[in-house]
Amino acid sequence: xxxxxxxxxxxxxxxxxxxxxxxxxxxxxxxxxxxxxxxxxxxxxxxxxxxxxxxxxxxxxxxxxxxxxxxxxxxxxxxxxxxxxxxxxxxxxxxxxxxxxxxxxxxxxxxxxxxxxxxxxxxxxxxxxxxxxxxxxxxxxxxxxxxxxxxxxxxxxxxxxxxxxxxxxxxxxxxxxxxxxxxxxxxxxxxxxxxxxxxxxxxxxxxxxxxxxxxxxxxxxxxxxxx
Amino acid sequence: xxxxxxxxxxxxxxxxxxxxxxxxxxxxxxxxxxxxxxxxxxxxxxxxxxxxxxxxxxxxxxxxxxxxxxxxxxxxxxxxxxxxxxxxxxxxxxxxxxxxxxxxxxxxxxxxxxxxxxxxxxxxxxxxxxxxxxxxxxxxxxxxxxxxxxxxxxxxxxxxxxxxxxxxxxxxxxxxxxxxxxxxxxxxxxxxxxxxxxxxxxxxxxxxxxxxxxxxxxxxxxxxxxx
DNA sequence: CGGGTTGTTGACAGCGTTCAACCGCGGTGG
DNA sequence: CCACCGCGGTTGAACGCTGTCAACAACCCG
Numbered sequence: 001x002x003x004x005x006x007x008x009x010x011x012x013x014x015x016x017x018x019x020x021x022x023x024x025x026x027x028x029x030x031x032x033x034x035x036x037x038x039x040x041x042x043x044x045x046x047x048x049x050x051x052x053x054x055x056x057x058x059x060x061x062x063x064x065x066x067x068x069x070x071x072x073x074x075x076x077x078x079x080x081x082x083x084x085x086x087x088x089x090x091x092x093x094x095x096x097x098x099x100x101x102x103x104x105x106x107x108x109x110x111x112x113x114x115x116x117x118x119x120x121x122x123x124x125x126x127x128x129x130x131x132x133x134x135x136x137x138x139x140x141x142x143x144x145x146x147x148x149x150x151x152x153x154x155x156x157x158x159x160x161x162x163x164x165x166x167x168x169x170x171x172x173x174x175x176x177x178x179x180x181x182x183x184x185x186x187x188x189x190x191x192x193x194x195x196x197x198x199x200x201x202x203x204x205x206x207x208x209x210x211x212x213x214x215x216x217x218x219x220x221x222x223x224x225x226x227x
Numbered sequence: 228x229x230x231x232x233x234x235x236x237x238x239x240x241x242x243x244x245x246x247x248x249x250x251x252x253x254x255x256x257x258x259x260x261x262x263x264x265x266x267x268x269x270x271x272x273x274x275x276x277x278x279x280x281x282x283x284x285x286x287x288x289x290x291x292x293x294x295x296x297x298x299x300x301x302x303x304x305x306x307x308x309x310x311x312x313x314x315x316x317x318x319x320x321x322x323x324x325x326x327x328x329x330x331x332x333x334x335x336x337x338x339x340x341x342x343x344x345x346x347x348x349x350x351x352x353x354x355x356x357x358x359x360x361x362x363x364x365x366x367x368x369x370x371x372x373x374x375x376x377x378x379x380x381x382x383x384x385x386x387x388x389x390x391x392x393x394x395x396x397x398x399x400x401x402x403x404x405x406x407x408x409x410x411x412x413x414x415x416x417x418x419x420x421x422x423x424x425x426x427x428x429x430x431x432x433x434x435x436x437x438x439x440x441x442x443x444x445x446x447x448x449x450x451x452x453x454x
Numbered sequence: 455c456g457g458g459t460t461g462t463t464g465a466c467a468g469c470g471t472t473c474a475a476c477c478g479c480g481g482t483g484g
Numbered sequence: 485c486c487a488c489c490g491c492g493g494t495t496g497a498a499c500g501c502t503g504t505c506a507a508c509a510a511c512c513c514g
Contacts, residue, residue, distance in 0.1 A: 069376035077379040079372045091365040091372075100369040101376075123358060130357030131350060134317075137364045141318040142327040144371040145306040149296035149328075151378055152304040152418050155501065183461065191379050193503055198462050213461095213511090382469070410493070420471055425494055440493095 007112065011038045014061045015112055018085035020136065028126045035122075037113045041065075047088070047103035047111070054097045056113050058088040063109025064181050066188065067101045078188035080144070081106075083180065089116075090137045106185050151191050159190045160200040161227045164209065168221050175221070179214040234339065238265045241288045242339055245312040247363065255353045262349075264340045268292075274315070274330035274338070281324045283340050285315040290336025291408050293415065294328045305415035307371070308333075310407065316343075317364045333412050378418050386417045387427040388454045391436065391445060399448050406441040 007015065012033065015021055021029050038061070041047060047058065050069060058065075060082050067080040067088070079101050082088050091100055123130040150159055163186070168175050179186060187197035201211050207227055208219025218224065234242065239260065242248055248256050265288070268274060274285065277296060285292075287309050294307040294315070306328055309315050318327055350357040377386055390413070395402050406413060414424035428438050434454055435446025445451065 067372075069372065069380075071376075071380040075380055077376040079375050090361075091368040097365075100372055120358070123361075124354045127351045127354045127357050130354050130361060131347070133361045134350075134357060134364060137361060137368055138318040138324070141364055141368045141371060144368060144375060145294075145296065145318075145327055148306050148371060148375055148378070148418075149298075149304040151375070153296075153298040153302055191375075194461070195463085195504085196502055199502090202462080421493075422472085422495085423470055426470090429494080 007033065007036050007038050011036075011061060011110075011112065014084075015059065018059060018061070020059050020085070020087045020132070023128070023132045023135065025126075025128050028122065028129045031122050031126065032114065032119075032129070035114055035118045039111050039113055041105040041109045041111060043105055043107050045105050047105065048099045050099055050102045052099050054089060054099045055116050057090065057116055057119050058103075059112040059114070060084050060086050060088065061110040061112055064106040064185065065109060065111075066104050066106045066185065068104070068188070069101045076188075078191070080140070081181075081185065081189045087136050090133055090140070106181060147191070156190075156192050156196045156200040157203050157227055159192070160197065160204060161207075161224045163190060164204075164216065164218060165221060165224055168218055172221050174208075174217070174219050176215065176217045179216060183214075234260065234263050234265050238288060238337075238339065241311075242286065245286060245288070247286050247312070247314045247359070250355070250359045250362065252353075252355050255349065255356045255359075258349045258353065259341065259346075259356070262341055262345045266338050266340055268332040268336045268338060270332055270334050272332050274332065275326045277326055277329045279326050281316060281326045282343050284317065284343055284346050285330075286339040286341070287311050287313050287315065288337040288339055291333040291412065292336060292338075293331050293333045293412065295331070295415070296328045303415075305418070307367070308408075308412065308416045314363050317360055317367070333408060374418070383417075383419055383423045383427040384430050384454055386419070387424065387431060388434075388451045390417060391431075391443065392448060392451055395445055395448050401435075401444070401446050402448070403442065403444045406443060410441075 015033070015036065016029070021032060024032070041063070047065060048054070048056070062084055065082045065086075065088060066078055067082065068076045068078045070076055088103060089099065119129075123133065150162065154162070167177055183197055184194045187194045190197065192200070201209065204224075204227070207223050209224070210217040210219070242260070242263065243256070248259060251259070268290070274292060275281070275283070289311055292309045292313075292315060293305055294309065295303045295305045297303055315330060316326065346356075350360065377389065381389070394404060410424055411421045414421045417424065419427070428436065431451075431454070434450050436451070437444040437446070
């Protein structure tokens, strides 16, 4: 992690808007700001590895961080994808814990880092921080449950449809938007090989979905729901 | 939920040994005991349904509770299985949350229930409770990550092997033990159709695994690791 | 213009779901 | 006491999906 430094005005603002600190009282925010350290991470660099003793809590300021597990033969399975405002490693707040997976920058990223011991220290005196952590981890657990059920119940085109619908306005009108990251990253997030994602997209062309580069156009959201 | 009542001596003891309350200070334990209500749940009955407003936290005293999600066509996917000592619904401690999945008794079960508002109330004054909740949810998140990666990386026989090894003593000696629940339940937990579990077991016979009813005999744990 | 990265397409095989038939067991009731 | 039924589990056959490997196209950036 390069360029370690205290948060400047820009970083402080990003942090404040980032969901994590948003639900805290002013004093807890101040305490967390006090111990925050900003760092940048070049693309493809590891933030931590599965099994290492966990000593840091991370909050993404910009970029994306991929969390994955390795199997003995070196194959990877993405387990989570964190973007701006997301908190990484809240799953290891417990004493003496170890990271449950490997974290790698999917693109150049800016992070805020917090020493875990000091976080625990603050949390043990400030219940609003502890409760905020519960809420964040809870939400991540719910997301994980959803992925698990999705994997087991839906085919690749169905999962892609769901993803697209989640990124549409709810009004049922045609829309366009940009994918926030590379397709190979999206594939991993959805538990697919990149080829499978590609095939899913081409199948969805028959259902009013057009993709060129990162640009997606949804012709008929209602039709997508029926895939 | 039948037979609502205050916890008796037996239930209090089970609760105390149950991991959830174990890490709390005496005062927090007392506060939680104060609001605990014991109830029994007959087999196959729902504890709560996906989407319902969450108002209760549950701790399993005996029996097993299956947590699953439904898809539009009514197919089910298990996302978690809770046994004695496990805490259910910690993923919804947040205000105004809704249950993320449906919970159903896999067999007759005994539960302790806690009113969520009062839990939040206590937690906002007692950081040890809030931190205990973070730890529990974190552990559940780690488990969920593991399932997710396992599903994507390993075949049915491999997942079954892993499950069996997790329930063996680490010493590498041959062992026997009883499955704690029905095979169909285990299949769901591993993300398999019951038939697939059956086939996995019969394949594992060639690797020193013998199953009769709920009784499992592992001839050579080392060989299992290489499946 | 050239090289590397990223995405697409095709062929193929492996795995797991699904459907259906069958077995073994325990319980019930004649 | 035995026949029957129902349930959990097993086995077989067929289909469909997705991972894998390989070749190729498109693109970005120098």
